[in-house]
Amino acid sequence: IVNREPSTSTRLSGTELDVVVVGAGIAGLYALHKFRSQGLTVRVLEAGAGVGGVWYWNRYPGARCDVESVDYSYSFDDDLQQEWNWSEKYAAQPEILAYLQHVAERFDLYRDIEFGTRVTDIELDVPTLRWTVRADTGLELSARFVVLATGPLSNANTPAIPGLESFAGQVLHTSTWPHAGVDLAGQRVGVIGTGSSGIQAIPHLAAAAERLTVFQRSANYSVPAGNTALDDETRRRQKAGYPQRRRLSMHSGGGSPHLAHEKSALELSDAERRAAYEERWKLGGVLFSKTFPDQLSDPAANETARLFWEEKVRAVIDDPEVARVLIPRDHPIGTKRICTDTGYYQTYNRDNVELVDLKAAPIDRIDATGVHTTARHYPLDTLVLATGFDAMTGSVARMNIVGRDGVTLNEAWREGPKTYLGLGVTGFPNLFPLTGPGSPSVLANMVLHSELHVDWVADAIAYLDAGGATALEARPEAVADWVAECSERAAGTLMTQANSWYLGANIEGKPRVFMPFCGGFGVYGQIIADVAAADYKGFDVI
Numbered sequence: 001i002v003n004r005e006p007s008t009s010t011r012l013s014g015t016e017l018d019v020v021v022v023g024a025g026i027a028g029l030y031a032l033h034k035f036r037s038q039g040l041t042v043r044v045l046e047a048g049a050g051v052g053g054v055w056y057w058n059r060y061p062g063a064r065c066d067v068e069s070v071d072y073s074y075s076f077d078d079d080l081q082q083e084w085n086w087s088e089k090y091a092a093q094p095e096i097l098a099y100l101q102h103v104a105e106r107f108d109l110y111r112d113i114e115f116g117t118r119v120t121d122i123e124l125d126v127p128t129l130r131w132t133v134r135a136d137t138g139l140e141l142s143a144r145f146v147v148l149a150t151g152p153l154s155n156a157n158t159p160a161i162p163g164l165e166s167f168a169g170q171v172l173h174t175s176t177w178p179h180a181g182v183d184l185a186g187q188r189v190g191v192i193g194t195g196s197s198g199i200q201a202i203p204h205l206a207a208a209a210e211r212l213t214v215f216q217r218s219a220n221y222s223v224p225a226g227n228t229a230l231d232d233e234t235r236r237r238q239k240a241g242y243p244q245r246r247r248l249s250m251h252s253g254g255g256s257p258h259l260a261h262e263k264s265a266l267e268l269s270d271a272e273r274r275a276a277y278e279e280r281w282k283l284g285g286v287l288f289s290k291t292f293p294d295q296l297s298d299p300a301a302n303e304t305a306r307l308f309w310e311e312k313v314r315a316v317i318d319d320p321e322v323a324r325v326l327i328p329r330d331h332p333i334g335t336k337r338i339c340t341d342t343g344y345y346q347t348y349n350r351d352n353v354e355l356v357d358l359k360a361a362p363i364d365r366i367d368a369t370g371v372h373t374t375a376r377h378y379p380l381d382t383l384v385l386a387t388g389f390d391a392m393t394g395s396v397a398r399m400n401i402v403g404r405d406g407v408t409l410n411e412a413w414r415e416g417p418k419t420y421l422g423l424g425v426t427g428f429p430n431l432f433p434l435t436g437p438g439s440p441s442v443l444a445n446m447v448l449h450s451e452l453h454v455d456w457v458a459d460a461i462a463y464l465d466a467g468g469a470t471a472l473e474a475r476p477e478a479v480a481d482w483v484a485e486c487s488e489r490a491a492g493t494l495m496t497q498a499n500s501w502y503l504g505a506n507i508e509g510k511p512r513v514f515m516p517f518c519g520g521f522g523v524y525g526q527i528i529a530d531v532a533a534a535d536y537k538g539f540d541v542i
C-alpha cells in the first residue's frame with residue numbers, strides 16, 4: 001500500500017497543528033493513533049512512499065526480525081493482538097510490513113500521513129514556543145509539539161571506499177533494497193559487511209548468485225535464529241498468555257518476557273552451565289547473550305558463553321582456516337549486537353562462496369570491474385553494501401533542528417547526544433526524540449519501547465494542558481546528571497569494550513559515547529514513570 005492520494009502539501013501548508021510526528025514507522029504510527037485519540041491535531045511526515053519505517057526500506061533477501069513476532073507487535077489494543085496471526089516465530093520483513101499496513105488501515109491512519117515528504121528543517125519560534133517544520137516538498141507546518149519518530153537505524157552508512165562510484169555493475173545497499181527484488185542468477189556478487197544485515201542476506205545471496213565473495217573486516221558472533229512456523233495451537237496459547245507476557249516484558253531487561261538464569265554463570269558446575277547455554281541455544285536468537293545475569297558484566301562469565309559459542313560454530317564449518325577467520329577475537333560476545341542467522345556459517349561450506357579476510361588484506365579501491373584488496377582483484381557484477389547505519393543520532397542529524405538562541409541540535413550534540421531520559425533536550429522545548437540516545441533504544445524490543453515513549457509523551461501533553469502550561473523543557477542539570485548516569489551504567493558493563501555502532505565507532509569522527517541507556521527496559525520504564533509522577537521533575541514546566 002502506498003499513498004493513494006496525490007500530495008496534499010500545498011493544501012496543508014501553513015496549517016497550525018498540535019503535533020507533527022516525523023516518521024511513519026512503528027513509533028510514528030502509534031504516536032498518530034495515540035495523540036489523535038487524545039483529541040490532538042496531528043500530521044505525520046514520512047520520507048518513504050508507505051508506512052513501516054525500517055521495515056519499509058530494508059527489503060534485502062533474508063530480512064527478518066530477531067525478536068519473536070508475538071512480542072514484536074503492538075500491545076495497545078487487545079483486539080488487534082488477538083486478531084492478527086503471525087505465521088512464524090520470527091517474522092520476515094514482508095509479514096511485518098503487512099502487519100504495519102494492516103494497523104495503518106485498521107486505525108484509519110493513512111489520512112493523516114504525508115508520504116514522500118522528507119523533513120529538512122525544524123525551527124523554534126521562541127516568543128510563541130511553536131515549531132515550524134519544513135519538508136523537501138515545500139510543505140511548511142506549525143506545531144506546538146514535534147515528535148521525532150525517525151528510528152535509530154534509518155540513516156544508511158555508505159563507506160567512503162575510493163572508486164566506489166566508478167563500479168560499472170549495480171551497487172545495492174541492504175537498507176534500500178529495490179522493491180521489485182533483484183535477479184542475481186549467473187552473477188558474480190560481492191558483499192561488504194558481516195553485521196546483522198549481511199549475516200541474514202549472505203545465505204540467500206549465495207543461493208541466488210553464481211559466485212558470492214564475502215568481504216569481512218570484522219568477524220561477528222551469530223546464533224542460529226531457531227525460526228519455526230507457528231501452528232494454531234501455539235498461536236492460541238500465545239494469545240491467551242498475552243496479559244502475563246506483556247507484563248513480564250515491560251519489567252524485563254530487554255522488552256521480551258524472558259528472564260536470565262537466577263544464578264551467575266560462575267556459580268554453576270560446568271554441566272549445569274552447559275545445560276543453561278544449550279537451552280538458550282535451542283530457544284534461538286539474541287537471548288543467548290543474556291543467558292546469565294553477569295554475562296555482559298563479568299569477563300570470566302562472558303568467556304564461558306564465548307567458548308560455548310565457538311565450539312558450536314566450529315562444528316558446522318568444514319574448513320578450519322575459514323572458521324579461524326569467522327571467529328571473533330576482538331570483543332566479548334554480546335558487546336556488539338549479537339546477530340541471528342539461518343545457515344550462515346554453513347554457507348561457507350558451499351563451493352560458490354569465498355570469504356575474504358580484510359584484516360589480512362584490506363580493500364584498497366574499487367574500479368569498474370570490481371574490488372581490489374591489497375592482495376588481489378575480485379571481478380564482480382553486483383556489489384552489495386551491508387555496511388550498516390549512522391545509528392542512533394544519524395537520522396536526527398540530517399535535519400536542521402534549530403532551538404533556542406539559534407543553536408542546532410547537531411551543535412548541542414557535538415560531543416555526543418545529551419538528553420534527559422532520552423526524552424528532553426535543553427534548548428528544545430516540546431521536542432521529543434523517541435527511542436533514541438539516552439533511552440534503552442536498540443537494547444530493547446522497539447515496539448513496546450515505542451509504546452512506552454509515546455504514552456509518556458501523551459501523558460506529558462495532557463499534564464501541560466491540564467495545568468494551562470505551554471511547554472516542557474529539560475533542565476541542564478537534569479541532562480548532565482542523566483548523561484553521567486548513562487555513561488556510569490555503561491562503564492559497569494563490558495559493552496564499551498567493542499567498537500560497536502552503540503558507541504558510534506562505525507562512523508569516522510563520531511564521538512565515542514555509549515548512546516543507549518543500558519540499565520534495562522523495566523528499570524527505565526520505572527524511572528520515567530517516577531519523573532512524570534513527580535510533576536516532571538528535572539523539566540521546566542513553562
Ligand code: N01
Nearest residue numbers: 064065066159193194195196197198217218337386387388
Ligand atoms: O550494520 P552493522 P547492519 N569496509 O553496522 C562493515 C539491526 N538489524 O546493517 O565491524 C569493510 O552491524 C562492518 O565492519 P566493521 C541490528 O540492531 C537487525 O548489519 O566496522 N567493511 C560490519 O561488518 C544491527 O546491529 C536485524 O569492521 C565495512 C558491517 O559493515 C543493526 O541493525 C537485521 C566497511 C556493518 O554492520 C545494524 O546491522 C539487520 C568498510 N569500509 C539489522 N564499513 C534483525 O532484526 C562497514 N563495514 C535480525
